Amino acid sequence: MRIAIPDDYQDVVHRLKCYELLKGHDVIRWKEPARNLDELAERLKGAEGIVAIRERVAFPRQLLERLVPQLKLISLVGRFSKVLDFDACKALGIQVATGSLASPIAPAELTIALILAARRNVVTEANRMHEGKLPITMSHRLRGGTLGIYGLGTIGALVAPIGPALGMRVLVWGREGSLDAAERAGYDVAQTKDELFAESDVLSLHLRLNAQTKGIVSGTDLARMKPTALLVNTARAELIQQGALVEALKRGRPGYAALDVFEEEPVAPSHPLLNMPNVLATPHAGWAEFDTFETYFGEAFDNVVKYSSERR
Numbered sequence: 001m002r003i004a005i006p007d008d009y010q011d012v013v014h015r016l017k018c019y020e021l022l023k024g025h026d027v028i029r030w031k032e033p034a035r036n037l038d039e040l041a042e043r044l045k046g047a048e049g050i051v052a053i054r055e056r057v058a059f060p061r062q063l064l065e066r067l068v069p070q071l072k073l074i075s076l077v078g079r080f081s082k083v084l085d086f087d088a089c090k091a092l093g094i095q096v097a098t099g100s101l102a103s104p105i106a107p108a109e110l111t112i113a114l115i116l117a118a119r120r121n122v123v124t125e126a127n128r129m130h131e132g133k134l135p136i137t138m139s140h141r142l143r144g145g146t147l148g149i150y151g152l153g154t155i156g157a158l159v160a161p162i163g164p165a166l167g168m169r170v171l172v173w174g175r176e177g178s179l180d181a182a183e184r185a186g187y188d189v190a191q192t193k194d195e196l197f198a199e200s201d202v203l204s205l206h207l208r209l210n211a212q213t214k215g216i217v218s219g220t221d222l223a224r225m226k227p228t229a230l231l232v233n234t235a236r237a238e239l240i241q242q243g244a245l246v247e248a249l250k251r252g253r254p255g256y257a258a259l260d261v262f263e264e265e266p267v268a269p270s271h272p273l274l275n276m277p278n279v280l281a282t283p284h285a286g287w288a289e290f291d292t293f294e295t296y297f298g299e300a301f302d303n304v305v306k307y308s309s310e311r312r
Contacts, residue, residue, distance in 0.1 A: 001308050004047035005029040006040070007056040009266075010288065018298035021305055033057075033266065041066045049073040049307070051300050054287075055081050056265070061088035068092045073307050075300045078102060082209075097303035099296060107260075107286035108158035111234045114258035115142075115162070115202055118230055118280045140201075140228060143167035148200025149187075150217075152178040155235075156206035160187060171199060174207070197224040202232065203254075209236035217241065222248035229254040234286045237261045246272050249279065260286045 003025050005013055011031045013019060028047075033056070034040035040057070044050060044067055052059065052074055059074065064085060074089065075097040089096050117123055121137040128135060147163035149156045151174040163170040172182035172189055173196035182189050190196040197203065203225065207213045217240040225231065231254045233239065242263065249257060258280040259273065265284050273279050287296070 001048045001304065002026040002046055003028070003049045003051060003304060004044050005051045005053070006043065007031075007033050007053055009056070009283075012293065013053075013297060016290075016294055016297055018294055018301055021298070021301040025304070025308070037063060044071070046070050049075060049304050051075050051077060051297075051304065052081065052084065053077045054284075055083045058083035059085060059089075061085050064088050064092055064094060068094065073097060073304065075303045075307075077296045077300045095307065097300070097307065099299035099303075102287060103292055103295060104154040104158055106289045106292045107234050108155050110260060110282070110286040111155070111159045111204055111206075111232060112162050114232055114234065114260065114280060114282070115204070115230070118232070118256055118258040119202070123280060124277075140230075142202070145169070145201030146171050146199050148173070148190075148196050148203035149178075149182075149206060150174055150196060150203065151206040151208075151235075152181045152185075152187075153206055153208070156204070157181065157185075159204055159206065160185070163187075168202075171196060193221065194224055197221045198226075200229060201226065202230045204232040205235045205239055207235055207239055209238055214238050215241040217244070219244040219248055223251070223253050225254040227252045227255045230256040230258060232258045234260040237263045246276075249273075249276055256280075260284055 003022060005027065008029050008031050013029060030043060034043055041063055047067065048070060049072065054077055071094055073095045074084065076099060079098050079100060086096060119142055120139040124137055125135050143166055145168050147168045147170050149160050149170060149172045152160060152172050160170050170187040172178055172187050173193055179189050207216065219241060222244060245257060248254065256278045260282045261284055262271065267274060267283065274281055
């Protein structure tokens with residue numbers, strides 16, 4: 001099969017052990033994103049299979065229509081995509097293969113790293129030191145503060161124990177399952193959502209994005225946070241109402257944010273959040289480590305191999 005792999009930002013896919021699964025297939029990869037739909041269509045022209053890396057590339061109907069009848073399979077790296085037109089795939093006869101849920105370990109580790117780096121201004125001061133400049137910031141201690149966890153699911157449950165380890169109180173809010181899990185783990189349970197936002201010194205979002213949770217964090221919620229508080233989001237940008245975080249940070253409540261997710265990725269350098277000194281941002285790197293890649297891509301490549309074998 002001729003297989004296309006667009007937007008391999010890290011230029012790493014061919015170095016994975018699981019890449020051997022595609023041996024014998026005609027594989028072409030691109031590191032840099034296409035500039036527009038026409039360029040993307042030209043790149044993918046003639047591909048029988050596409051390995052779609054999470055949601056880095058959108059596959060609307062107008063693109064898919066230009067890729068048939070050659071395109072037969074889209075193999076997702078991961079379980080779901082909000083930028084793939086599944087209805088169009090079905091109508092056009094394009095099969096979609098999906099993987100399993102992600103391991104929670106990598107995003108949980110990045111969440112913890114962002115908390116520590118943001119509270120102690122690690123990036124700012126490290127960069128200034130390399131530039132030969134004097135330190136300019138004061139940092140915030142974690143011990144004695146409150147770590148808020150909004151959604152004690154698989155990832156939140158891995159992040160929460162860092163609180164007691166650092167001498168922090170853990171305060172949880174979310175659906176009934178999260179509250180029950182918090183009680184079993186011995187964490188404090190907020191009586192209301194308002195309490196979670198008002199009392200947290202560090203508040204980390206760990207909700208799954210769906211119709212019920214989209215925009216669940218409002219500007220009013222953010223305005224309840226302390227001016228010294230840090231909001232951490234490694235889950236989904238769409239959990240926060242569009243534009244609300246920018247306005248809240250301008251007003252100083254919360255005072256800081258650490259983010260790994262954005263509504264549109266890759267993020268344009270002109271994005272207002274990237275130009276705020278009180279924001280620590282990473283490029284959706286929560287899942288980007290070798291063990292997770294081996295799992296995700298291994299599933300995607302295996303689906304390609306299975307499809308190819310079934311066609312024979």
